[in-house]
Amino acid sequence: MDIKTNKRTNNRSTNSIASNFNDLKMKFALKNSNIGIWEFDAHLNRVFFSLESKNIIGFKTEEFGSDPQDWNDRVHPDDKEQYFKDFDDHLKGLKPLYTNEHRILCKDGTYKWISDKGKITERDQDGNATRIIGTHVDITEHKESELANAKLLKLLTHQNDKLTNFAHIVTHNLKSHSANFENLLEFYDEAESIKEKEELIKHIKTVTESLSKTIFNLNEIVSIQTHKNEQVKNLNLSLYINNAAKLLDVETKQSNAVIINEVDPLINIDFNPAYLESIFQNLISNSIKYKHPDRNPYIQFNSSKTKNYYIITVQDNGIGIDLEKYGEEVFKLYRTFHKNKNSEGVGLYLIKNHLESYGGTIALNSVVNEGSIFTITLPVKKKPAN
Numbered sequence: 001m002d003i004k005t006n007k008r009t010n011n012r013s014t015n016s017i018a019s020n021f022n023d024l025k026m027k028f029a030l031k032n033s034n035i036g037i038w039e040f041d042a043h044l045n046r047v048f049f050s051l052e053s054k055n056i057i058g059f060k061t062e063e064f065g066s067d068p069q070d071w072n073d074r075v076h077p078d079d080k081e082q083y084f085k086d087f088d089d090h091l092k093g094l095k096p097l098y099t100n101e102h103r104i105l106c107k108d109g110t111y112k113w114i115s116d117k118g119k120i121t122e123r124d125q126d127g128n129a130t131r132i133i134g135t136h137v138d139i140t141e142h143k144e145s146e147l148a149n150a151k152l153l154k155l156l157t158h159q160n161d162k163l164t165n166f167a168h169i170v171t172h173n174l175k176s177h178s179a180n181f182e183n184l185l186e187f188y189d190e191a192e193s194i195k196e197k198e199e200l201i202k203h204i205k206t207v208t209e210s211l212s213k214t215i216f217n218l219n220e221i222v223s224i225q226t227h228k229n230e231q232v233k234n235l236n237l238s239l240y241i242n243n244a245a246k247l248l249d250v251e252t253k254q255s256n257a258v259i260i261n262e263v264d265p266l267i268n269i270d271f272n273p274a275y276l277e278s279i280f281q282n283l284i285s286n287s288i289k290y291k292h293p294d295r296n297p298y299i300q301f302n303s304s305k306t307k308n309y310y311i312i313t314v315q316d317n318g319i320g321i322d323l324e325k326y327g328e329e330v331f332k333l334y335r336t337f338h339k340n341k342n343s344e345g346v347g348l349y350l351i352k353n354h355l356e357s358y359g360g361t362i363a364l365n366s367v368v369n370e371g372s373i374f375t376i377t378l379p380v381k382k383k384p385a386n
Contacts, residue, residue, distance in 0.1 A: 102116065302315070
């Protein structure tokens, strides 16, 4: 063997040692980084999984990975559609790299979150993928932390919305009482006879009682929030409508409004007292506030029942709302649709939020210059099984 031959032999030997050393480094790195490797061979229709990939989901032998569908079948049902779509998009050339996050069913029956990435490394002469190599990384801890943070953010947002909602209730409800006091005191100053003054004193006492009740109910809301307990009471709908009408007695008389309550007096629902008071007070107040200039306000409450819901309709003969123009804005905060100086865009927003808090809904059917019909649905209380 000449010197050149010996040198070539030594080079091959050195390259072989270097290659083996690199393989050892890669295996060591993969083992200690918990990164799994997978490789799809189209010629064999087989996916090869590294030991690290198998370890992630609790398999250590050849019991897993002989079938191409072994991994696919374990992907969580809710994640499969996006899982296959992302892979297919890469095969079609729509994405330069396959990336997906999905849950995988482990051997012990639990799920882990996996960051799955891959790339086509070989194609045949027709451009079809023949070899794809990818990685599996267990991101369960990161994902659970991410989901916990999202849940916390949702909770904080919900609490903030409830706080904002409560502030609106206080402002809106107490403002009505304040306006009633102002009107009554003004009438009292203008009254010329003792009889008139005595009559107004009776109205002032009624408003005072209503104010005390409102403050009591608002205090209960604070107590509920403090104890994080959604306490409700069994309330009579017809009675609360009558109480709301009585509270707005001054406004009703000033506008010559007629309020008809045809709601079934036997309907009781589980609801928050302050919320229910606010709902009917706002509906009546709005009907009076947006009365038609050519006629006195007429407001009628009716009820019906389905298997799961009570349906309450509130019909008036006011100026109505242009639903083609404002339909999607009606129940949003601070949206006003008329030029009334007292329009605040709060009442309908509050009503919708109150109802949805207890599984109810509200819808509006309105014709300009003819009037409006609000349709409220409230869940029927489920009777306990014997």
